[in-house]
Amino acid sequence: MEIRPMRSWIHHSRGEVLRQAGVGRQDLVGIYEDMITRQGFEGRDAYLYRRNEPVKFKRIEGSAAYLDLDGKLLEPTDLAFADGGQLKLFYNPDVSIWVSRRSENMTYTARNADGDELYFVHEGTGVFYTEFGPIPYEPGDYVLLPKGVSYRIRPAGPVNYFLIVESAEEIGFADIGPIGRRAPFDPALLYVPSPELDELGDGRNETGEWPVRLKYDGQYSTVFYDFDPIDAVGWKGDLFPFKINIRDFRPITSDRIHLQPTAHSIFATRSYIVGNLLPRPIEAAPGVEPVPAYHRNVDMDEFVFVHGGTALGLEAPAASLSFLPRGLHHGLPEEIMEQIRKTVKPGDYIDMEFIFVDTARPLLATQEALASKRQQHYLKGKK
Ligand SMILES: [Fe+2]
Known part of the structure; x- marks a missing residue:
């Protein structure tokens, strides 16, 4: 029998941080929690507490950009x-x-x-x-x-x-x-x-x-x-x-801490995982929010397909396909989080049915994919 190795306890904190990463984020004033992670969400990581929302970049020049495709156009x-x-x-x-x-x-x-x-x-x-x-x-x-x-x-x-x-x-x-x-x-x-x-x-x-x-x-x-x-x-x-x-997949959840998407994996090889974010109760413990911090999943690209349901109460058109390249921050902007906080309450049952594929090697888009690109991500169109 092989026992899994223990996780490292060698972690450092410097400057202003949350006592427990991911808990109490909504009470931070003018500070935004951001994580940088290796090996998906399973390797070494660090949380940074920043003065600006890292997803609020002004523009991108070059190929490392989000893609949001309208799958109905394919x-x-x-x-x-x-x-x-x-x-x-x-x-x-x-x-x-x-x-x-x-x-x-x-x-x-x-x-x-x-x-x-x-x-x-x-x-x-x-x-x-x-x-x-x-x-x-x-x-x-x-x-x-x-x-x-x-x-x-x-x-x-x-x-x-x-x-x-x-x-x-x-x-x-x-x-x-x-x-x-x-x-x-x-x-x-x-x-x-x-x-x-x-x-x-x-x-x-x-x-x-x-x-x-x-x-x-x-x-x-x-x-x-x-x-x-x-x-x-x-x-x-x-x-x-x-x-x-x-329907036969019963998501692993925690009431007191938001689990990373990798907890919802179903298929895997050594080079990518396939997972599903499915209906489940929202974390109900005080201070816990139902989404990851802003993040750079720097060893993986992320792809998401909307099968059904909403993005925590916000409309997510079915058959939307999103691509999130490594190294580029993503996460829900504060104005969208504000809407979510008004729409869903702790303990509500969320209805999302999203399929994701996270890949170790960079994913390239075909011309056909680029031709069905939306100008604005479906969540950013909501006000
Ligand atoms: Fe992500």
């Missing part, structure tokens, strides 16, 4: 065409983020040899028809398709919206510490498919062949069959697709 080719595909938005050598808005059954079978694909279902219902068996989908599902697994998506209706995380490294579940094996979700709730072949006849092109669109090193090749390549009548092993819904 038009992957699978929105209009059954033989279309998903749209790449952000990428680095470890992970890429895509959107699919597939409106019809696929006329090909997909197989990704570049990495695992983690689909998050934002809108729509239907079935992932995989060679391990069908996986029905609904909003809030994460559907994990391991690298190389063949599948076809069969939407039940024309309106579907998927956020896709493609991972070069195998995706596993995040380890968020000694909280027991059934928290924050019971692994027995994974939906694992059984073979159930049907004769729906989808997955064929105009000439009646069954093409398999193979993604290899970022390029697409097509392998043609005279039979449906999804034809397995059985499988056994420890490699398989599965799904789990966000």
Whole structure:
């Protein structure tokens, strides 16, 4: 048995600071709490108490800037065409983020040899028809398709919206510490498919062949069959697709201290984490606020997708996508915090359903992502 190493107790305080970081922040007069953290929020950190809000910079020149995308403007080719595909938005050598808005059954079978694909279902219902068996989908599902697994998506209706995380490294579940094996979700709730072949006849092109669109090193090749390549009548092993819904994730919370977003991680590799900020009670203890301090998460870039709900009572348009580069301060400006303090009270149940991806290597945006950029972040438009 391996015991986790103890955390360092070697911390210093200099000058004016809060006695307990993160507690009593709203009582500071003309001083703003700000943190700089390594390894996400798990490494060495420091809190700085500043005279100005660090997010109030006047302008940025250069590429390290926030991006806020209106996901409703994105038009992957699978929105209009059954033989279309998903749209790449952000990428680095470890992970890429895509959107699919597939409106019809696929006329090909997909197989990704570049990495695992983690689909998050934002809108729509239907079935992932995989060679391990069908996986029905609904909003809030994460559907994990391991690298190389063949599948076809069969939407039940024309309106579907998927956020896709493609991972070069195998995706596993995040380890968020000694909280027991059934928290924050019971692994027995994974939906694992059984073979159930049907004769729906989808997955064929105009000439009646069954093409398999193979993604290899970022390029697409097509392998043609005279039979449906999804034809397995059985499988056994420890490699398989599965799904789990966000309703089965029970957030870890504390009444007396706001936990960092990493406490809400669900999937991880060595190079990024995927997490979800989900409905939960707001911290009720005096002096505790329901958001992190201003921060620079300097070893990671942060990406956020709005699935549903509000940002602590403030409107957050569904399918918004935000990118927050490392090194640049972010956090809610004081005027927005004032609105939140009026809107939500300690102990209220917040309704946010946000999905986040924090990456160790810098994420680059594609031209298609930049083309759907909002001029003003959705929260900053609120007064
Ligand atoms: Fe952040």
